[in-house]
Amino acid sequence: MDDNPYGFASADDKPIPYMERIRNYYTTLGYGKPYEWAHYSEAPFTPLKKPVSESRVALITTAAPYQPGKGDQGPGSAYNAAAKFYDVYSGDTSVDHDTRISHIGIDRVHTSQKDSNTWFPLPMLRQLADEGVIGEVAPRFHGAPTNRSHRTTIEVDAAEIISRVREDEADVAVIAAN
């Protein structure tokens, strides 16, 4: 007899409960005070002023520029705190960039950091501009530090990113998180 006649998915086949995993992980490792994520019950909303196909799109990334001399940065690298960065940086979107994510807590078992297009979609954004899906790519992309300090993120880094996105006269922003 079929023990799953209605084709239900397995109980584990759901979005990973990262917050619970991470809390358990650090508690088990012996670090008492758990990380407190920022939390809001409401989110702001700004309607688009024009269609995406006429908009200038900014790309924001958590990826780091490759930094020779700062240890293994992949593919396949372990977590590399030395490759972290602490200031917003920007790059010219008309050329290609070598960005890495060895400084971020990604899944190192099931993905290998081989293809930067999976975390830094600048070439694909240019392709969407060529295809007319978006109006154009903003002249610069912006790199956001992952500092784990809410104060720094809000008061320093996000403020800097807003100012640069405005300077670039971007209409909208796509944010590739890791």
Added chain:
Amino acid sequence: MSLTARLLEEAGIPTVVMGCAKDIVEYVGVPRFLFSDFPLGNPAGRPSDKASQHATLNLAMRVLETAVVPNTTVQNPLRWSDDPSWKLDISNVDRMSAEEIARRRAEFDESKRIAKAKREGEAA
């Protein structure tokens, strides 16, 4: 990154977040979110799979354009694998031996030391 999305939005710049940690992004609360049920590190599609990267960024642009309220999450229909067992591994202490936990503790202490030295070095 979720905080940055909120602040850009408050500043009048519409945003869409592409990400793989559904619970965290939704806990912070963002205007528009394209969730890919992929291992962390792949918010923009599968590695070496241009078609999935194209579909994912295209969908992000559609989410940006069509969302009508904040806290909108759209799930990317692409699957990482037909076998969902990859989801059981990351940061899962139930699957780690005591030796593995001790090794990770030492590794974490070392990472914190490096980050602290770097921070202090850059501040100087």
